[in-house]
Amino acid sequence: MKKVAAKILNGKEAANQIYSELEKEIFELKKKLVEPGLAIVQLGSVPESSIYVNKKIEKAKSLGINALKVSLNDNVSLDHLAEKIVSLNNDRRFHGIIVQLPLPEHLDPVKVMELINPEKDVDGFSSVNQGRLFAGKPYFVxxxxxxxxxxxxxxxxxxxxxxxxxxxxxxxxxxxxxxxxxxxxxxxxxxxxxxxxxxxxxxxxxxxxxxxxxxxxxxxxxxxxxxxxxxxxxxxxxxxxxxxxxxxxxxxxxxxxxxxxxxxxPMTVASLMQNTVLAAKRSLHEEA
The missing domain is CATH 3.40.50.720 (NAD(P)-binding Rossmann-like Domain)
Structure with a gap:
């Protein structure tokens, strides 16, 4: 009896379907004078991290998202990093903020994620958003x-x-x-x-x-x-x-x-874009 091979779950195809929907949503947001914005903070220049960050930035820009890469040295102090993140928290151009992992060894990931405003934590890694998820009421997955x-x-x-x-x-x-x-x-x-x-x-x-x-x-x-x-x-x-x-x-x-x-x-990148657009949509209600 011939074995039947599994159906392949093609992440690229599924991601492209998500992007088609996001383009429509972004178009509607811009008609309301809201341009979704995403800031990605990268510490150091580890090649693998740079590849991932650049892919996210390129995809965001191709969809019409205002994307910013913030590059800091890998020996940056927690205080200096906090200043940068607080600045992004207060910048209304950016609805989403992520800090690319892994972090340099001298920085505690938990402390770093706590610096991001939970309303802009589109990676969903802060304790507030993790708590919401485990309570069964996710804000950002x-x-x-x-x-x-x-x-x-x-x-x-x-x-x-x-x-x-x-x-x-x-x-x-x-x-x-x-x-x-x-x-x-x-x-x-x-x-x-x-x-x-x-x-x-x-x-x-x-x-x-x-x-x-x-x-x-x-x-x-x-x-x-x-x-x-x-x-x-x-x-x-x-x-x-x-x-x-x-x-x-x-x-x-x-x-x-x-x-x-x-x-x-590919689905990880697509989901990050979804979360960024979701954050931008929520900002409309906050301003109403």
Missing amino acids: PATAKGIMALLKSTKQKIAGKKAVVLGRSSTVGRPVAALLMKENATVTVCHSKTKDLEKETMQADILVSAAGKPGLIKAEMVKKGAIVIDVGITMQGKKLVGDVDFESVKNRASFISPVPGGVG
């Missing part, structure tokens, strides 16, 4: 988690009642995804480096989301037949970008699978 949920919903498969397993418990991906899946009434298990018998857990998953950052961690024998598999892992191996999932073997067991690259990555 972290972009990667939002993109993952959009990919899941694009399958048209029911989430409620399904067994979901999330690999990774970071505050930027793993925990937000788990919270969103619970909001959709999935039964959620979060696995991490201390989980015993990982295969036993993953084999039960109708929905498997891997954000462990370990290349090839998920093999075919660890995946339930017919599962939906979302690969969030991004690791450079030589000049090749690879995910957590052994794509070639797993695609023959899963019903849907996201590739790396071209899966979650």
